[in-house]
Amino acid sequence: TTASATPAAAPVRTLPDAQTVTAVTHWTDSLFSFRVTRPKSLRFRSGEFVMIGLLDYKGKPLLRAYSIASPSWDEELEFYSIKVPDGPLTSRLQHIQPGDEIILRPKPVGTLVLDALLPGKRLWFLATGTGIAPFASLMRDPETYERYDQVIMMHTCRTVAELEYGRQLVAALREDPLIGEFADKLVYYPTTTREPFERMGRVTDNLSSGKVFSDLGIPPMDPGTDRAMVCGSMALNVDIKAILEGFGLREGANSEPREYVVERAFVGDGI
Ligand code: FAD
Ligand code: A2P
CATH class of the missing domain: 2.40.30.10 (Translation factors)
Structure with a gap:
């Protein structure tokens, strides 16, 4: 056949x-x-x-x-x-x-979702290294800006070149037809730790010293108004949780929204 x-x-x-x-x-x-x-x-x-x-x-x-x-x-x-x-x-x-x-x-x-946070006025994105990835998503979502008056993106890397992906995303936001109108709500605060740059220091140190609040001319974090999302190494996450708890913020989850949420950017050595 x-x-x-x-x-x-x-x-x-x-x-x-x-x-x-x-x-x-x-x-x-x-x-x-x-x-x-x-x-x-x-x-x-x-x-x-x-x-x-x-x-x-x-x-x-x-x-x-x-x-x-x-x-x-x-x-x-x-x-x-x-x-x-x-x-x-x-x-x-x-x-x-x-x-x-x-x-x-x-x-x-994942836990880095707006639904895991209580409503508030200011939303902080706190990231090191590739931990910016979930915020690259959230910073381009109109819902983020519909829920919060101001969004502050702190990103710390060792070198200036490592900040470039985030820098270009933030710069492109203004030209985006869907989210350009919200660009003024996003405050970008990049820092390096091992190469000279206009702003330096670990995200943890700039929060606990109060430097970021004075640089931006804003009041310190307050559990009545501020919400935070964290994504970095295990060491960063542990250190930053203590700082956020010190401001009176409590960790939330999908099932129980509160003032901040955390996710690991990767599973590091020895963990
Ligand atoms: P692996 O055997 O997985 O890792 C080897 C070692 O490399 C690790 O022990 C660690 O010391 C180091 N390492 C791994 N990932 C990273 C990293 N991202 N930054 C710095 N050091 C690292 N990775 C991304 O690049 N982008 C992401 O968006 C991302 N999202 C993640 C989300 C979650 C919830 C988790 C748990 C991990 C995420 N990772 C991300 C890490 C990713 O899963 C892998 O570990 C990574 O792709 C490396 O894979 P690998 O098989 O080459 O090496
Ligand atoms: P530092 O250069 O002071 O270690 P890495 O490349 O090791 O993943 O780190 C990415 C960025 O996160 C670096 O700028 C590093 O700063 C910073 N970092 C590492 N560990 C911590 C921590 N426990 N708290 C705050 N920042 C951290």
Whole structure:
């Protein structure tokens, strides 16, 4: 028959939950961002994370947690990533190119969501390193500005180059047709710790010394008005929680909204 004469189609090897890379930007030797297609079924709240990855050499999915850096209205998904030279995933992920496929499990979760905070007047985004990723999403979500009068983004990195991704996002906000009208509500306070810059010092030190409040001409944090979202290393998170509790803020969760929420930017050595 004609059917038996037809050669069998070669097996197509597609990744489970595959999405296609649409753009890649390298910011430094150790930082890059990339965009991928968005699964039609994926709904998420700005600030949440998903599991993404590649197949390992045995053909098994090698997945890691990644904050979605794009806002929930965006038709693509954006991620901001470290490059760990011997990291199982990022030693390979750093080489992705437009057209390549990655695995993306469409199950968003996380505590850095507006719903986990009580209403207030000022919202603080407190981040170190790649911990800016969830705030790259939240700072581009109109809901953030509908809920709060002012949003203060403090981001601390070792060097100026490591701040560039965040700096460009904030600069682009003003030109954005959807959120440009809210740009005046966002105050950006970047600092470095190991290279001279216009503002320096750890986010923790600038809060506990009161420097950020005097620089911005605003009153210190007050549990009646201020809410905070934190994303950094375990050490940063531990230190900053003590500072926020000192101001009278209490940690909230999806099930019990309060004055601040925390998420790890990564699981560090020895933890
Ligand atoms: P791993 O074996 O996972 O890590 C090796 C070592 O590298 C770690 O022990 C740690 O010391 C260091 N490291 C890992 N990630 C980072 C980082 N982001 N910054 C500094 N040092 C790091 N990573 C991102 O780059 N972007 C994100 O948006 C992001 N979101 C995350 C959200 C959550 C909730 C968690 C728990 C982690 C997140 N991570 C993020 C970390 C990510 O899951 C991986 O650890 C990272 O991609 C490295 O993977 P790897 O397999 O190459 O190395
Ligand atoms: P520092 O240079 O003083 O260590 P890393 O690159 O190690 O992940 O750190 C990213 C940024 O976070 C650096 O500017 C670093 O400052 C800062 N940092 C690291 N640990 C803490 C902490 N416990 N509290 C506040 N900032 C921290």
